[in-house]
Amino acid sequence: MSTKSFIQHTLPPQVEEDRLRSVEQLYLLDTPPEERFAQITRMARSAFDLPMAAISLLDRDRQWFKQMDGLGVQNSVPRPQTVCAATILRAYEHPEDPGLIIEDTRESAFNELPGICADSGIRFYAGYPLYGPGGHAVGTFCVYDTKPRQLSSSQRRTFVELAAWAQRELQSTDDLERAATVQRQLLPPTLGDLPGYSVCAMCLPAYAVGGDFYDHYPVQGGMIFTVADVMGKGLGAAILTAVVRSALRGASRAMEWVGSDNDLTGAVSAASLQLIDDLSSTDSFVTLFHLKLATEDGSMQYVDAGHGFAALVRRDGTVQQLNGDGLPLGVLAEDSWTAHDASLQPGDTLVIASDGILDLVGEVDDLPEALKFIGQHPDPADLCAQARALAASKTTLDDVTIVAVRRELPP
Numbered sequence: 001m002s003t004k005s006f007i008q009h010t011l012p013p014q015v016e017e018d019r020l021r022s023v024e025q026l027y028l029l030d031t032p033p034e035e036r037f038a039q040i041t042r043m044a045r046s047a048f049d050l051p052m053a054a055i056s057l058l059d060r061d062r063q064w065f066k067q068m069d070g071l072g073v074q075n076s077v078p079r080p081q082t083v084c085a086a087t088i089l090r091a092y093e094h095p096e097d098p099g100l101i102i103e104d105t106r107e108s109a110f111n112e113l114p115g116i117c118a119d120s121g122i123r124f125y126a127g128y129p130l131y132g133p134g135g136h137a138v139g140t141f142c143v144y145d146t147k148p149r150q151l152s153s154s155q156r157r158t159f160v161e162l163a164a165w166a167q168r169e170l171q172s173t174d175d176l177e178r179a180a181t182v183q184r185q186l187l188p189p190t191l192g193d194l195p196g197y198s199v200c201a202m203c204l205p206a207y208a209v210g211g212d213f214y215d216h217y218p219v220q221g222g223m224i225f226t227v228a229d230v231m232g233k234g235l236g237a238a239i240l241t242a243v244v245r246s247a248l249r250g251a252s253r254a255m256e257w258v259g260s261d262n263d264l265t266g267a268v269s270a271a272s273l274q275l276i277d278d279l280s281s282t283d284s285f286v287t288l289f290h291l292k293l294a295t296e297d298g299s300m301q302y303v304d305a306g307h308g309f310a311a312l313v314r315r316d317g318t319v320q321q322l323n324g325d326g327l328p329l330g331v332l333a334e335d336s337w338t339a340h341d342a343s344l345q346p347g348d349t350l351v352i353a354s355d356g357i358l359d360l361v362g363e364v365d366d367l368p369e370a371l372k373f374i375g376q377h378p379d380p381a382d383l384c385a386q387a388r389a390l391a392a393s394k395t396t397l398d399d400v401t402i403v404a405v406r407r408e409l410p411p
Helices: 003-008 013-025 035-048 084-093 153-186 234-258 263-281 356-361 367-376 380-393
Strands: 052-058 062-069 076-078 100-102 124-131 137-145 197-204 212-219 222-230 286-294 299-305 310-313 319-321 340-343 349-353 400-407
Touching (some): 052 084, 137 153, 197 212, 197 380, 212 400, 234 286, 263 286, 319 367
Antiparallel strands (some): 052 062, 062 076, 124 137, 197 400, 212 222, 222 286, 286 299, 310 349
16 A cells, blocks of 8 residues: 555544544653663664654654654654654554555655655654554654665564564553552542541552552541551562552451450451561562551550651640551561550641651651651641642652541530
């Protein structure tokens, strides 16, 4: 099929809508450049001795470049001005051979496009479609030259292999986003109805997925609040967080069901026994702060398994750390933990956070600055809002998780 045919044909409307939905599901549009894609374009320029290479997505009205080398344009061009629209179409009409190679663009149906007819315009184009969720063509891997040229058989094979590399990176993005969605869905819903208390919780992974999580759920006479941090980051840590959450919830429910007097320590010990083999085989451990709040009088019991950051912001503004001396889960096979008592008085705020808050508010492991920060923001909603604003203003290298519970003053 000639290139002129590609210009004259478009995808059926429903196919195009499905394709655009696939583009959106990648969550890549308008994100910053990434080294994993830059490696591919650098390799392509070197392998073919070409001045330009790009990885892009074809949106509704534009071609947006996730990575571009040597093109000298902004991060997008209008869709009608790109040859890549024809490459996308070819993916559907010739799936057995979807690559589009134009050895001299001045002799093609694209010769009037601004990027081709301009001085020093593109004279050689090779594009290969990239696929997203549902198998739809979402973008292209392309190389360009300012003079006509041909690709040998071995160069064509290399071109396809580089496109496959770009495809694997897109697939990795899709998998991570799916994992991030599942991880967000595993967090408990907003706790909107706890008479006499206000609660705010947040979990901001440093990457697409993280090793932190929080949990809260009602038990007889009160609420359970948990913050945990699995060693490591990324997908491996995220998988373990789901396992830890499930083990601890199950152990807590079992202790409540049998009416155990040591329900907190028993739940942590039971969860540890369930997890020890998994944590040992993955060379990992979990820090954990597990607390039961009696909502009627504000009395609390907690277990600190190596977590280390929990505090009470008293009504008068003083900040009191909740100390514990337990080891993280996974360090010793048959460890035990001790429950500690505390009290949340009217006007006080309980704050449990992961160690990511230390880097967020100060220098590395700046505990005094972190305690000062929570003392300045005793209102749970304000504390979470301020933490989110800080995270948005700087690059965070660790997950940041906060649970804040304020016992309101009586009316």
